[in-house]
Amino acid sequence: MRRRAVRRHTSRPWTAGRPAPGGALRILLFACSFALTGYAGVRLLAGDWFGVALWFVGAAVVHDFVLLPLYALADRAVTGVLDAGGRRKWTMYVRVPAALSGLLLLVWFPLISGRVAERYESATGMPGDVFLGRWLLLTAGLFAGSALLLALRLRRVAKARPPAVH
Amino acid sequence: MVRFPASSPFSPAFWRSPLRGPWFTSVLGLVLLAGITTLFVTGLLSYAAYNPDVSPVNDKTPDKGVLGFYLFPWPTDPPWLYRLTQGVHVTLGITLIPVLLAKLWSVVPKLFVLPPVRSVAHALERISLLLLVGGALFEFTTGVLNVQLDYLFPGSFYPLHFYGAWVFFAAFLTHAALRVPAAVRVVRERRAAEGSGGSRRTEGRDDRAAADGRVPAGRQGSVDGDGPGDQQDLAGSDGLEELVAPDPAEPTVSRRGALAFVGGGSLLLFATTAGQSFDGPVRGTALLAPHGGPEPGDGPGGFQINKTAASRGISAAETSEEVWRLVVRGRAGTVRLSRADLLRLPQHDADLPIACVEGWSTSDQWWRGVRLRDLATLAGHEQGEVPDVMVESLQRHGAFRRAALRANQVRDPRSLLALDVNGEPLLPDHGWPARIIVPAAPGVLNTKWVARMTFGDLA
Known part of the structure; x- marks a missing residue:
């Protein structure tokens, strides 16, 4: 019984009838944190306050409601296709190279897409149109490496399989 | 309370990944604790390196007030000091992106927790979390755009990245104070359980069972109640066990495998970025970083240029x-x-x-x-x-x-x-x-x- 009480109390610390222990401390901690947020925040918003606030909140919204659902859906689609073919175990062989390639594209999108190519060339004296090609080659390498690993695994499985199964 | 169907993200049954759970989130959180602290410190050092207090022309955030409390005359020794601190700042920041994304993915069900606000303290925490997530993404995004010369952000990079860092860090400190003890406990307990040969059932054991498809991953959080550690775990993990899917899908990878996947993403970004802090063939390995690849020319002047004449x-x-x-x-x-x-x-x-x-x-x-x-x-x-x-x-x-x-x-x-x-x-x-x-x-x-x-x- 005692354990049960502890459990109900702690897994939902704020629903208990009386304030959770440390609740006052938490509120003090938030107050302190928000004071610092406010001090830096008025400086952050001193220029284009609307634009900055939009970026700050928009970053969280775009991540949580656009980027994450998109890659989760893409992942579900891949898993679904492989599942339907009875190849669920192969998921990682597709997921890993696709996600790594997508990650590189996400991080280096301005360079890969060429949207800053002109400014980049003018500033650094180096060609700005090389990044798309490099990214495509890396992507090809990632998928090729994954295919190679899968082929090796399939061969190993085939060899290990007892002849009776054939 | 309204019960949502499993097709709604407000229903716990919507979240089916068998990977989510206290251990996965805790490990990622602890990596970010160390990583982001390093980013913050190297970032502050970079501001000090500009010597903003020598003259207003060096200072792009003259309204800093007490946020410049730590400023000190930047030394000239060792001569590679800024090379090190700023190389770490940018390279580590890029390397941490997969960890940040994975961490956010691992806790996203909490975004849809109902009721949305349970109490004053909970409301404050949710506001703080918006500042934490928004702040992290704002800092990473402005940094990543700036090194690629893509000045999309609404204002000058220096004040946005500097004041943004303080807004973010205020929320980060609060989050760390509230969550690190539980995260440390979760990771320690699992390690102890593995070390003792598994007399207690742990998430790790369950992982492997889950990966084999024998046991629904993560169920043990609510099923197991035998070990003396369990009570402590529940008391300390502070809602972390809510992350475990009540109706998990069949796993395609173990939690360890997923963590290795995240680490692989970090390794790939590191490998294609770090070379831009070195010369010759090593720079050539930084295939996607702005100052990677071949040098801009041969001969005595064939080294990197920030701005051409x-x-x-x-x-x-x-x-x-x-x-x-x-x-x-x-x-x-x-x-x-x-x-x-x-x-x-x-x-x-x-x-x-x-x-x-x-x-x-x-x-x-x-x-x-x-x-x-x-x-x-x-x-x-x-x-x-x-x-x-x-x-x-x-x-x-x-x-x-x-x-x-x-x-x-x-x-x-x-x-x-x-x-x-x-x-x-x-x-x-x-x-x-x-x-x-x-x-x-x-x-x-x-x-x-x-x-x-x-x-x-x-x-």
Whole structure:
């Protein structure tokens, strides 16, 4: 019984009838944190306050409601296709190279897409149109490496399989 | 309370990944704790490296108030100091992106927790979490865009990234204070359970069972209640067990495998970025980083350029030997020197790197020119009382066409007004006819195409 009480109390610390222990401390901690947020925040918003606030909140919204659902859906689609073919175990062989390639594209999108190519060339004296090609080659390498690993695994499985199964 | 169908994200049954759970989130959280703390400290160091308190021209956040409490005169030793701190800042930041994304993915069901607000403390925590997530993404995004010269963000990079960092860090500290103890406990308990040969059932054991498809992963959080550790775990993990899917899908990878996947993403970003802090073949490995790949040319001037002469509007006419004169002002008045005059002054050598705020750097280049302190003497300042100096470039635009150096930087015997590099006269893109080079200083303070130097106390 005692354990049960502890459990109900702690897994939902704020629903208990009386304030959770440390609740006052938490509120003090938030107050302190928000004071610092406010001090830096008025400086952050001193220029284009609307634009900055939009970026700050928009970053969280775009991540949580656009980027994450998109890659989760893409992942579900891949898993679904492989599942339907009875190849669920192969998921990682597709997921890993696709996600790594997508990650590189996400991080280096301005360079890969060429949207800053002109400014980049003018500033650094180096060609700005090389990044798309490099990214495509890396992507090809990632998928090729994954295919190679899968082929090796399939061969190993085939060899290990007892002849009776054939 | 309204019960949502499993097709709604507000229903716990919507979240089916067998990977989510206390251990996965805790490990990622602890990696971010160390990583983001390092990013914050190296970021603050970078601001100090600009010497913002020497002169307003160095300070892009003059309203900083107490946020500049820690500022100190940036040293000139070791000469690779900024190369290290800023290389770590940018390279680590890029390397942490997969960890950040995975961490956010691992806790996303909490975004849809109902009721949305349970109490005042819960409301405060949710606001704090918005600042945490928004702040993290804001900082990473502005940083990643800035190193790629994509100035999309609404304002100047310096105030956005600096004040944004403080807003983010306030929420980060709070989050760490509330969550780190539980995360440490979760990770420790699992390790202890593994070490003791698994007398207690743990998430780890369950992982493997789950990966085999034998046991629904994560169920044990609510099913197991035998071990003495369980009570403690529940008491400490502070809602972390809510992350475990009540109806998990069949796993395609173990939690360890998923963690290795995240680490692989970090490794790939690191491997294609870190090379831009080195020369030659190593730089070639930084395939997607802005200053990776082949060097911009061969020969003595074939090293990285931040801003070319053409991009800054520097013409050959104004930098020719006949036209260009360096104006040196100081206690004794004004001296005008041609490049030939400068070459007649005592010449000194210094092997120093270039290190940019954008995170890339070069190894030591062999610079040759006139010591800054000799120019101070020429301007009428005694050897023992070398002052600060304001350096102005020929360039008409740009945030750092003027930059101030502190007395300790002027005094250093390796600080030069360089005329040659690697045995040849400077190329226009490296600052011909004369440029500043100071040990451990950020690249923007190493002014190119110098036109005027004013010695005196600036502060």
